[in-house]
Amino acid sequence: MRRGFTLVELLVVIAIVGTLVALLLPAVQTAREAARRTACVNNLKQIGLAVHNYVDSHIVVPPSSTDDVEKGVWIGNGISGDPFDFHLHSWLGLILPQLELGTLRDTIDYDVSVYDAANLPAAAEVISVYRCPSFSGPDHTSEPKYADLHPTLDDQWALANYIGIGATTAVRFWRDPDGVLFPTRVTDGDNGDVVVRLKDVTDGLSNTLMAAETRERSATVWIDGTISSFPGRPFSNLGADDHAIDALPLNYTPFFDDAGFYSGTYIDCAWGQSSEHPGGVNHLLCDGSVHFLSDTMDDDLYEAMCSRSGGEVIGEF
Numbered sequence: 001m002r003r004g005f006t007l008v009e010l011l012v013v014i015a016i017v018g019t020l021v022a023l024l025l026p027a028v029q030t031a032r033e034a035a036r037r038t039a040c041v042n043n044l045k046q047i048g049l050a051v052h053n054y055v056d057s058h059i060v061v062p063p064s065s066t067d068d069v070e071k072g073v074w075i076g077n078g079i080s081g082d083p084f085d086f087h088l089h090s091w092l093g094l095i096l097p098q099l100e101l102g103t104l105r106d107t108i109d110y111d112v113s114v115y116d117a118a119n120l121p122a123a124a125e126v127i128s129v130y131r132c133p134s135f136s137g138p139d140h141t142s143e144p145k146y147a148d149l150h151p152t153l154d155d156q157w158a159l160a161n162y163i164g165i166g167a168t169t170a171v172r173f174w175r176d177p178d179g180v181l182f183p184t185r186v187t188d189g190d191n192g193d194v195v196v197r198l199k200d201v202t203d204g205l206s207n208t209l210m211a212a213e214t215r216e217r218s219a220t221v222w223i224d225g226t227i228s229s230f231p232g233r234p235f236s237n238l239g240a241d242d243h244a245i246d247a248l249p250l251n252y253t254p255f256f257d258d259a260g261f262y263s264g265t266y267i268d269c270a271w272g273q274s275s276e277h278p279g280g281v282n283h284l285l286c287d288g289s290v291h292f293l294s295d296t297m298d299d300d301l302y303e304a305m306c307s308r309s310g311g312e313v314i315g316e317f
Contacts, residue, residue, distance in 0.1 A: 036133040037277050040161075040213060041290045043129050047162060047211060048288040050098035051091075052198075060195040062091040063184035064164045065225025066110075069174050072226030073115070073145045074266050083149065084113045090225035091181055092130060092160055093122075099129060114224050115149050123223045124156040130222050132161040134276040137217040143267055146221065160222035162284075163273070164229035165209045168306045169244040173231045178307045180210050180286060181229045198286065200308060205287035207314040209305045212273040212283045216255075219269040230255070230272045232306030233299075248299035249273050250281045293317060 054062050065071075067086040075081040089110055096105035104125060109118045126139045140156045149155070164181025167173035173182060180196055201208050212230075214220055219227040233244035235256040249255060255272035275281045280294045286308075293302070297317060304312035 033134065033277065037282070037292070040132045040134065040275075040277070040282050041292075043132065044162065044211065044213070044282055044284040044290045045288065046099060046129055047095070048284045048290070050095040051210065052288060053098040054095050055198055060197050061180055062094040063195075063225070064091045064166055064181045064229030065089070065183040066094075067183060067225065069183040072266075073143075073149070073224065074226075083115050086113060087111075088114045088225045090114070090223060090228040091164055092162070092222045092228060093225075101127070108223070117150065117153070119223065120150070120153065120155045123221070124158055126158045127160070127222060130160040130162055132213050132215075132275065132282075135161050135215060136276060137215065141218050141221055143218045145267060157221040157224070159217070160220050160228075161213050161215070162211055163214045163216075163220055163227075164211050165273070165306050166229040166231065168232045168303045168310075169242040170231050170233070170235045171242045171244070173229075178310065179229075179232070180208060180308050183225065183229070196308065201286050202309040203304075203307060203312065203314070206285055206289065207305060208286045208308050210284045210286045212281055213275045214271055215274045215276055216269055216271040219267045227267060227269060232303045234272060235269075246299070248295065248297065248302055250293060250295040250297070250302070251275070291317065 051061065066089045071086045071088060073083055075083040075086065087110065093108060093114070096102065104122060107122045109116065112118060114123070124140070138159065140158050146155070146157045166179040166182030167177040168179065172178050177194060180201065182194070198205065230249070231244070232249060234247055234249050234252045236243055236245045249272045251274045252272065253274070254268065254270050256266070256269035273281050273283070277292070280292050283291050283293050285291060301315065301317060304310060304314060305317065
């Protein structure tokens with residue numbers, strides 16, 4: 001006579017299988033995240049190589065924006081002026097040929113504003129090398145200031161998960177940028193246009209940050225130089241001399257809260273240097289290497305790594 005499973009035996013088997021699945025699932029998830037983090041590292045390495053190839057052709061590091069740091073999508077949305085009067089192309093747009101994306105680059109008209117209708121097809125393109133696989137956010141921004149540029153068109157503005165690092169603090173970013181990737185023009189007229197060559201990074205290419213990943217979901221449109229680079233400290237609008245919060249920016253939120261002092265003029269930026277990888281953020285250094293920096297590292301050390309020629313002694317990171 002054939003004997004089948006009893007109900008008790010079946011329940012025991014189900015319990016054992018359930019236990020094994022519960023034990024294996026975290027390991028599978030960990031393995032998947034490790035693979036995503038590795039892919040993110042490879043993205044940053046490709047971006048770093050592209051920047052170095054850009055320098056080989058142009059001598060200087062690309063600007064984070066082809067216009068003044070205070071020019072952006074908000075012009076005409078609270079500040080006098082017209083955003084279409086300014087080019088505002090981003091460094092991520094400038095290095096497209098070096099990423100073998102010349103076909104996309106050929107669809108961009110760099111002689112007109114990044115917001116011009118001619119550039120809308122390119123702006124909508126989601127570029128895989130600019131996307132961290134761990135990012136759970138949208139492909140395109142829902143920021144109203146972008147929608148307001150072409151109210152009668154159904155335009156889309158694709159996001160990037162990688163940003164430049166342009167200075168130690170917001171005020172230095174505006175007036176005397178001491179980092180590597182910052183807008184081509186600064187607001188302090190005494191300094192004029194500032195450019196950076198790799199030989200100007202006297203703190204050492206292996207000690208100086210060039211770019212990082214971000215989990216920002218609204219502000220970091222890849223084609224637009226408006227918000228394509230960040231300082232090494234979260235922003236404060238409380239009137240401090242350096243407009244900087246005494247804190248590490250990694251996974252700090254809100255990184256820039258446009259309330260009170262600026263009355264909603266600019267774009268809120270919830271995240272600066274940040275990621276959805278547990279424990280830290282991938283960073284590109286000026287030598288092309290990529291390091292995973294812990295979000296519990298010393299904030300003064302991080303600020304020192306944001307300057308190109310501050311003379312700081314950089315320890316372990």
